[in-house]
Structure formats: structure tokens, C-alpha cells
Amino acid sequence: MVFHFSLFIACFLKPMVWTLYLGSCLVGIGAAVLWTAQGNFLTINSDSETVSRNSGIFWALLQCSLLFGNLFVYFEFKGETLINEHRRNIVYGSLAGVCLVGILLLLFLRNKRPSDTDNLIALNASGSQEAKTGPIQALVRSFKLLLTKEMILLSVCFAYTGFELTFFSGVYSSCVGFTKHFGNDAKSLAGISGMFIGAGEIIGGASFGLFGKRSNKYGRDPIVLLGYVVHMASFYLIYINLPEDSPIGDTSKATFLTSNKYLAVACSFMLGFGDSCFNTQIYSLLGYVYPEDSAPAFALYKFVQSLTAAVAFAYSTVLHLQWQLLILVITGTMGSYCFWVVEWQTSRMTREGYQKI
Numbered sequence: 621m622v623f624h625f626s627l628f629i630a631c632f633l634k635p636m637v638w639t640l641y642l643g644s645c646l647v648g649i650g651a652a653v654l655w656t657a658q659g660n661f662l663t664i665n666s667d668s669e670t671v672s673r674n675s676g677i678f679w680a681l682l683q684c685s686l687l688f689g690n691l692f693v694y695f696e697f698k699g700e701t702l703i704n705e706h707r708r709n710i711v712y713g714s715l716a717g718v719c720l721v722g723i724l725l726l727l728f729l730r731n732k733r734p735s736d737t738d739n740l741i742a743l744n745a746s747g748s749q750e751a752k753t754g755p756i757q758a759l760v761r762s763f764k765l766l767l768t769k770e771m772i773l774l775s776v777c778f779a780y781t782g783f784e785l786t787f788f789s790g791v792y793s794s795c796v797g798f799t800k801h802f803g804n805d806a807k808s809l810a811g812i813s814g815m816f817i818g819a820g821e822i823i824g825g826a827s828f829g830l831f832g833k834r835s836n837k838y839g840r841d842p843i844v845l846l847g848y849v850v851h852m853a854s855f856y857l858i859y860i861n862l863p864e865d866s867p868i869g870d871t872s873k874a875t876f877l878t879s880n881k882y883l884a885v886a887c888s889f890m891l892g893f894g895d896s897c898f899n900t901q902i903y904s905l906l907g908y909v910y911p912e913d914s915a916p917a918f919a920l921y922k923f924v925q926s927l928t929a930a931v932a933f934a935y936s937t938v939l940h941l942q943w944q945l946l947i948l949v950i951t952g953t954m955g956s957y958c959f960w961v962v963e964w965q966t967s968r969m970t971r972e973g974y975q976k977i
Contacts, residue, residue: 627646628647630712659915659921662907663906672840672900676825676828676830683818686815689818694812780928782926782929783947783948788895795867796810798867800870802881821892822892828896840959844956855948857887857890861879867936867939905966
């Protein structure tokens with residue numbers, strides 16, 4: 621399945637409509653398997669003391685691609701008005717090569733140690749591992765898990781991460797590039813915006829990884845609260861800084877304040893940092909609460925997130941900016957509260973010495 625990523629990148633070496641559509645379908649299938657496997661691998665190689673740290677480190681390393689990938693493309697395409705075949709082959713050939721190296725490194729991942737999942741809470745566990753090793757059993761368990769109170773609440777938070785994923789990865793940078801108030805810098809700012817989103821993701825993930833023991837002590841809810849506050853502040857600043865029709869196309873429509881490119885870049889960083897707050901803590905909570913059902917739990921996480929991301933992409937070129945931000949504010953508020961409810965329940969069980977027998 622991981623080779624689907626290499627195939628998708630290779631489609632751009634000689635782009636054709638049918639190969640791009642086929643490649644997109646393949647990378648979607650591959651991503652579903654890979655993301656679930658990553659979450660499962662992270663869980664089975666963590667315990668209650670290291671799951672927060674490992675989640676933060678994983679997220680920081682993952683998001684390095686946003687920073688270094690954008691930097692590479694920026695310098696390769698700098699000053700180019702038309703991307704010729706030679707330049708395209710350099711970029712996508714390099715990316716395909718990096719992808720293949722990453723696939724080969726999977727062969728060197730360690731096996732699970734017997735003590736790795738000790739002290740994880742095992743909420744709603746479904747029994748022995750031997751009884752549910754097949755794909756059909758895993759699928760059935762996923763549906764059963766989806767109907768539990770904790771997973772229903774967490775699904776609201778998962779949904780928000782899908783909406784904001786589409787916004788920061790596909791909408792916001794385009795809005796910056798479409799804003800004519802930025803003059804000749806508008807298009808280059810779109811690329812710089814992507815770099816600062818990546819920087820926010822990396823700094824957030826690295827910070828939560830380094831201070832993972834503090835999150836064990838004070839809980840995950842303060843970090844999600846921090847992400848919520850940062851995101852709400854960024855949404856307000858974006859609302860007053862960019863034209864309302866900037867998601868649709870080039871615009872010079874009036875804004876509430878004079879559009880400021882430094883503020884636009886700062887908002888990019890805030891979007892990335894806030895996203896890292898939510899995702900690292902979701903990874904940590906799922907690994908802690910569902911150590912015996914980590915694969916179904918992470919599969920549901922990516923399913924709900926991908927579903928809402930697709931919905932957000934569908935309306936992203938139709939709705940004006942203020943309505944997209946309103947959706948994010950509402951779902952972000954609901955998602956944060958639902959996460960806190962599950963986190964508080966988990967903390968209470970931990971304090972009471974809950975352990976599955």
C-alpha cells in the first residue's frame with residue numbers, strides 16, 4: 621500500500637488526466653492503510669509515560685515535509701513563469717526518491733516489546749488479541765467501537781480536524797495568493813504561508829514531544845485548550861485581514877483593516893501550531909484509551925477526518941471566507957468540548973486506579 625504514494629508522485633513526471641485520477645484514488649487507499657498502521661505502531665510501542673512524547677515527536681517529524689518540501693519547491697520554481705519538463709522531472713523525481721527511501725526505512729522498524737503497552741487504560745477493550753486478528757473482525761470491531769459514547773464524542777473532534785485540515789492546507793494559502801492588496805508579493809506569499817504552517821506544526825509537535833511528561837501530569841486538555849484559543853484568534857485575524865471573496869479567486873475587495881502580509885504569515889503559523897495541538901493530543905489519547913483496539917480507533921479517526929475534509933473541499937470554492945470561518949468556529953468549539961469530556965473521564969478513571977483485568 622505504501623508504494624501507492626510513489627506511484628502518485630510518479631504520475632506527475634508525465635501527467636495525463638486518467639493517471640492523475642487513478643493516482644489520486646490509489647494514494648487515498650494507501651493513506652487509509654498507512655495512517656491506521658502508523659497509529660497502531662505508535663500505540664504498541666508506547667506506554668502511559670511515553671505515549672504523549674512519542675505522539676509529539678511523530679507529529680513534528682511528519683510535518684517537516686511541509687517546511688522542507690515547500691522550501692525545495694520554492695527555490696526550484698523561483699523566477700520561473702513556465703514550468704518546463706526538465707524542472708518538473710527534477711522536483712517530482714526527487715520527491716519520488718525520498719518517498720522510496722522512506723518506504724525502505726519501514727523494513728528497519730523494531731518489533732513490539734512485551735512491556736510497551738503496560739499501564740495504558742484499555743477503555744472499551746474487546747478481549748484477547750488472538751480473537752480479533754482478521755480483517756473482518758477488525759472491521760466489525762470498528763463499527764462496534766463507533767457506537768460507544770467515547771468514540772461518538774471524539775468523532776466530533778475528529779470532524780473538526782478534517783475541516784481545519786482542508787482550510788489550512790487547501791484554502792488559506794490560496795486566499796493569500798488571491799488577495800491583490802499584497803501586490804506582486806501575493807503569489808510568493810502563498811508559498812511562504814505553507815512554510816510557516818509547517819513551522820507551526822513542527823514547533824508544536826516538538827514542544828509537546830519534549831514536554832510529554834508535563835502533559836502526563838497536567839493532562840491533555842490544557843494543550844487542546846491552547847490549540848482552541850490559538851485557532852479562534854487566527855480565525856478572527858484572518859476574517860479582518862483578508863477579503864471575504866478571497867477563496868473564490870483574485871480579489872481587491874475591501875477588508876476590515878489594511879491587509880497586512882506579516883499578519884497573514886503569522887496566521888499561517890498559528891494555524892499550523894493549533895493543528896499540532898489537536899492532532900498530537902488525539903494521537904496520545906487514542907493510544908492511551910484504546911491500546912488493544914488501536915487499529916480500529918485510528919481507522920475511525922482517519923475515516924471521520926477524511927470525510928469532513930472532503931466535504932470542506934466541496935464547499936471551499938463556493939462559500940465566502942466568513943462562512944467557512946464560521947463553520948470552523950462552531951465545529952472547533954464543539955470538538956474541543958467533546959475531547960475534554962473524554963479526557964476528563966479518562967483522567968478520573970486513571971486516578972481511581974482503573975485497569976482492565
